[in-house]
Amino acid sequence: MNSTMTPQQLHARLDDLTIIDVRSPGEYAGGHIAGAHNIPLDQLQQALPALHAAAERGGLALVCASGARSQTACDRLAAAGIPAVTLAGGTSAWAQDGRPLDRQPGGKTVWAMDRQVRLAAGSLVVLGLIVDLFVPGIRWISAAVGGGLVFSALTNTCGMAALLARLPYNQRVNAAFDLRATLNTLRG
16 A cells, blocks of 8 residues: 555545545644544554554544654654555645635634744744844844754654644534543444
C-alpha cells in the first residue's frame, strides 16, 4: 500500500478504509471527512490497540489539515507495526478537490494548527524585538523561537503545536468528542 493517497484515490476507497483524523477536536469540529474518527495526534499512543484492531479489519487512512501531522502519525503507526496511509495535502486538498467536509452541529471553526503556530511564533518574535528596545537582551526570546522553528522543520515535530493543542479552544469544542467512545468503535 502506498504511504500517501490523493483525494481522488481516497474517495474511491472510502468504503474500504477507516479514516482517522489526527487534528485537535476543535479543528475536527470545524470540518472533517464524513465518517472520519477523531484521534488527536497527542492521543495516538493510547489509541494503538484500537487502531491495530481497526487495521486488521481493513486499511487505515490518516488525515490532518495539510498532511504533515498525519504523516507523523503514519510513521508512528508503522513503528508499531500498523500499516496506514496518509492523505496528501490533508483536508485542505480534499476540499480543494471539491469534496465536502462535515461540520459538527455547533462546532466552532478553529484555525488549523499550522496557522496557530505561525501566529504564535511570529507574535513572539515581533514582541521580543519590540520589548528589546526597552529591555536589552530580550531579543534572545526571538532567537529561541527561530531556533525552535528550525528544529521543528528538521525533525518534523513541533513542540509549539503540542502546547497549542492543549489550549481550551483546541480541546472539547462540543460534547461530540469522546476519545473513549471512538476507541471502542474502532475496536469493533
